[in-house]
Amino acid sequence: MAHRLRLVTDSVTDAIRRCQDCPLNTLCLDEAPSGAVAPQQPCLEQRCLHLNGGDHLFRVSDEADQHLHIIRSGDIKLYQHGRDGGQHIIEFLGPGAWIGLESLNEDQRHAGAVALTECEIASIPYTMLSSLLDRQPRSAEAFGQLLSGTIARHQQHAAMLRSTSAVQRVAQFLLHRLEQAQGVAHHMAKATLPMSRQDIADYLGLTSSTVSRCLSALRRRGWLSMGQRAFMLPGRADVEMVAAGAPLALDD
Amino acid sequence: MAHRLRLVTDSVTDAIRRCQDCPLNTLCLDEAPSGAVAPQQPCLEQRCLHLNGGDHLFRVSDEADQHLHIIRSGDIKLYQHGRDGGQHIIEFLGPGAWIGLESLNEDQRHAGAVALTECEIASIPYTMLSSLLDRQPRSAEAFGQLLSGTIARHQQHAAMLRSTSAVQRVAQFLLHRLEQAQGVAHHMAKATLPMSRQDIADYLGLTSSTVSRCLSALRRRGWLSMGQRAFMLPGRADVEMVAAGAPLALDD
DNA sequence: CGACTTCTTGAGGATATTCAAGAATAGTGG
DNA sequence: CCACTATTCTTGAATATCCTCAAGAAGTCG
Numbered sequence: 001m002a003h004r005l006r007l008v009t010d011s012v013t014d015a016i017r018r019c020q021d022c023p024l025n026t027l028c029l030d031e032a033p034s035g036a037v038a039p040q041q042p043c044l045e046q047r048c049l050h051l052n053g054g055d056h057l058f059r060v061s062d063e064a065d066q067h068l069h070i071i072r073s074g075d076i077k078l079y080q081h082g083r084d085g086g087q088h089i090i091e092f093l094g095p096g097a098w099i100g101l102e103s104l105n106e107d108q109r110h111a112g113a114v115a116l117t118e119c120e121i122a123s124i125p126y127t128m129l130s131s132l133l134d135r136q137p138r139s140a141e142a143f144g145q146l147l148s149g150t151i152a153r154h155q156q157h158a159a160m161l162r163s164t165s166a167v168q169r170v171a172q173f174l175l176h177r178l179e180q181a182q183g184v185a186h187h188m189a190k191a192t193l194p195m196s197r198q199d200i201a202d203y204l205g206l207t208s209s210t211v212s213r214c215l216s217a218l219r220r221r222g223w224l225s226m227g228q229r230a231f232m233l234p235g236r237a238d239v240e241m242v243a244a245g246a247p248l249a250l251d252d
Numbered sequence: 253m254a255h256r257l258r259l260v261t262d263s264v265t266d267a268i269r270r271c272q273d274c275p276l277n278t279l280c281l282d283e284a285p286s287g288a289v290a291p292q293q294p295c296l297e298q299r300c301l302h303l304n305g306g307d308h309l310f311r312v313s314d315e316a317d318q319h320l321h322i323i324r325s326g327d328i329k330l331y332q333h334g335r336d337g338g339q340h341i342i343e344f345l346g347p348g349a350w351i352g353l354e355s356l357n358e359d360q361r362h363a364g365a366v367a368l369t370e371c372e373i374a375s376i377p378y379t380m381l382s383s384l385l386d387r388q389p390r391s392a393e394a395f396g397q398l399l400s401g402t403i404a405r406h407q408q409h410a411a412m413l414r415s416t417s418a419v420q421r422v423a424q425f426l427l428h429r430l431e432q433a434q435g436v437a438h439h440m441a442k443a444t445l446p447m448s449r450q451d452i453a454d455y456l457g458l459t460s461s462t463v464s465r466c467l468s469a470l471r472r473r474g475w476l477s478m479g480q481r482a483f484m485l486p487g488r489a490d491v492e493m494v495a496a497g498a499p500l501a502l503d504d
Numbered sequence: 505c506g507a508c509t510t511c512t513t514g515a516g517g518a519t520a521t522t523c524a525a526g527a528a529t530a531g532t533g534g
Numbered sequence: 535c536c537a538c539t540a541t542t543c544t545t546g547a548a549t550a551t552c553c554t555c556a557a558g559a560a561g562t563c564g
Contacts, residue, residue, distance in 0.1 A: 080411055083424075084497030088411045102403040104396040110404055134389065140382070144356040147399045151354040152362060154406035159332060159340050161413035162457035164553080166520065197543065205414035210520060212544055228529085245336035250519085416521080418552070449511065459553060464512055480561085502551085 047123050048072070057099065057113040057121065064106050066126045069099040074119030075194040078111050079202070089203035091157070092116075092195060094180060100126075101150050116194040161205050167250065169204045170214040171243035174224070178233060190232045217250045218242075299375050300324070309351065309365035309373065316358050318378045321351040326371030327446040330363050331454070341455035343409065344368075344447060346432060352378075353402050368446040413457050419502065421456045422466040423495035426476065430485060442484045469502050470494075 051057060057069060060081060071093055078090040078099070090111055093099060103109055104126060133140040160172050174191075181191035193200070197208040204211070218224035223235030233239050242248050303309060309321060312333060323345055330342040330351070342363055345351060355361055356378060385392040412424050426443075433443035445452070449460040456463065470476035475487030485491050494500050 080407065082411060082414065083495060084415070084420075088414050090407050090410065102400055102407065104400040105393055106397070106400055106404075111407065130389075130392070133392070134386070137382075137386065140385070141357055145358070147403070148354055148356040148358060150403055151399075151406060152358075154403065154410065155332065155342050155354065155363065158342065158406065158410050158413060159334060161410060162334065162340050162454070163336070164457070164519095202414070205416070207521060208543080209522085209545085213520090216544070243335070416551095460511080461513085461554085462552060465552095468512070 049121050049123060051115040051119040051121060053115055053117050055115045055119075057115065058109050060109055060112045062109045062112075064100075064103040064109055066105075067100060067123045068126055068129060069113075070122045070124075071095050071097050071099065072120035072122055074121075075116040075192075076113050076119060076121075077116055077195060077199060078113050080111050087202050089195075089199055091153075092199075092203065095184065098146065098150075101147060116199075163245075165245070165247075166204075166206055166210050167214045167217060167242055167248045168245060169206065170200075170211060171218070171239050173200065173204060174218075174231065174233060175236075175239060175243055178236075190230050192229050193226075193231060194229055213250050217248060217252070220252055301373050301375060303367035303371040303373060305367055305369050307367045307371075309367065310361050312361055312364040314361045314364075316352075316355040316361055318357075319352060319375045320378055320381060321365075322374045322376075323347050323349045323351065324372035324374055326373075327368040327444075328365050328371060328373075329368055329447060329451060330365050332363050339454050341447075341451055343405070344451075344455065347436065350398060350402075353399060368451075415497075417497070417499075418456075418458050418462050419466045419469060419494055419500045420497060421458065422452075422463060423470070423491045425452065425456060426470075426483065426485060427488075427491060427495055430488075442482050444482050445478075446481055465502050469500060469504070472504055 051074070057076065058065070060079075073095050076093045076097070076099065078093060080088045080090060082088045099113055099121075102111065129143075133143055160169055160176075163169050163172065177191040177193070178189075182188050195203075197211050200206075201208040201211045215224065215226070218235075218239065219226065221235065221238070223233060223238045225232050225234060303326070309328065310317070312331075325347055328345045328349070328351065330345060332340045332342060334340045351365055351373075354363065381395075385395055412421055412428075415421050415424065429443040429445070430441075434440050447455075449463050452458075453460040453463045467476065467478070470487075470491065471478065473487065473490070475485060475490045477484050477486060
C-alpha cells in the first residue's frame, strides 16, 4: 500500500471532542454524550489518512476492504474504465462526502478513487458502523437517508447526461458545483474546479475541446469568470437559463 | 388512489408457504422456519397489488408512503421530468426488482413509476422491513448489498449515457436487457422490449428516430431479429463489438 | 373494418467531434 | 529564482453524427 502515505491513528483522548469532530456525528443521534460524562468506548474508532494529489485511495478491481471513507478535506474523483478504453468519471466528491457506499459487502471495487488535491480521509470499518446502526435505530434511519440520497444524486447525474446540448451540460455542471460549495459555506459565490478539462469532459460525456469551447462562450458573455482553479458566475441567472435549455451559440 | 385498482390482502394462512413465496426470502436468513414449526407471526406482512399497463404505482411529487415495492411479475418504468419538458427514464425494472429504495425516509417521490405491462406488485411498509433488519443482522447485510447494487447499477447506466455513439448505446441497451433476462432463466436467448421507442430514446438520451435507425441497422446486418415485443441477437459477438465502440454506419 | 397511435425512413440542417497547431500552465533541476 | 520541458488548455477548420421535420407504413384498439 505505497499510496497510503501517512497512516495516523487519531490520538484525541477526550471522547466528547472526538464526537464533535466526528464526521459521523449526524449518525450518532441517540447515544451522543450530552456534555458531562465521556463514554469509555468511543462510538467509532477512526483512522485518518492523508493523500497527495494523484494518489489512489483504491483502484478498480482492488479487493473491497470493507471500510467506509469520509472526506474531511480535499477533493476526490471516482472513476471507471469505459468499454472503449476511455475513462468515465462517476462523481467528484468534496468535504463531507462518503466513499464506498457502492461496495458494501461486495468483494471487489468496481470503481477507482483518486485524490485531485491533498486530502484528509477518515476511514471506519463497515462492521463498526454496522454495530452502531444495530444499537441506534435512528442512526440506521439517517444511514438509510444517506444511501437514498446517493441513489437520488446518481439519478440527477444521469438526467444531466441526457441533456442534449453541450453548453447545457456544462452550465448545469457549474451550477451544481456552486450549489455544493454554498452548502458548506452559505453566501459563498465562488467554487473550485480541481479537476482537469478532460475529467470534466469524461464526467459530462463530451470531449475536452467542447468543454473548453463552452467555458469560453460563457466567459465571452461575461457570465463566467475564472481564475486558476476557482470560478464565479456573475451572470448566474443567465447560466441558469442555459442550463434549463436556452439556446446559446458557441461562436460569437 | 384511483390508480390502485385491486388491493388484495394475501390470504395464505400457512406461514411456511408464505415464506417460500415471499420475495423477501433472500433477506429472511436467520429466522426462516426450517420446515417443521410455523411461526405465529409472519416475517413480513405483504399486500399484493395489481396494475394494468399504463397505471401509475406512484407519481412524481406524490408524498412518499414509506412502502417498498417488489415486482412479482410485469415491467415498470421509473421516470423523471426533464428540465426541458421531456421525460427522462431512470430505469426499466422487471420481476424481482425493488422499487422505492431511493425514497427511504424522504418526504416526496422524486420519480414516477408506471406499469408498462400488467403487473403484480408486493408492497411492504418500510417500518416492517426496518424491524426485520434490527432483529436479523444478516438481513441488514443483504439489504446493504441491495442498496449497493442499486448504486452500482446507476453508475453503469451513467457510463452507458457517456458512450458517444448512438449505435453503441443501443447495442449496450440490448445486451443489458438480454443479460437481465438470462439472469432469471439461464440459456434464455431472447428478451423483451415492453417499452416504446420513445421510452428507449428517453432512457438513452437519444430521439426515437435515432433508436429506430440503429435497430434497423443492426437488423439489416442480421445481428438482431425482432418480433413484436421480443428480440434475439444472432450476432451477439458483433453487437458486443459495437457496444465496445466499433464503428458502424447507420445507412448501408 | 376504420381511426388512432406508434414506428420507420428520407432529406436537410445544426451541433459536436476529430485533427492539429499555438498558447498557457505546471513541474523540474540548475 | 529562473529557464526548460512536458503537460494541459484554447482555438480553428473540416468532417461525421445526430436531430428536426415530415410523410408513409405498420401496428393497436375499439
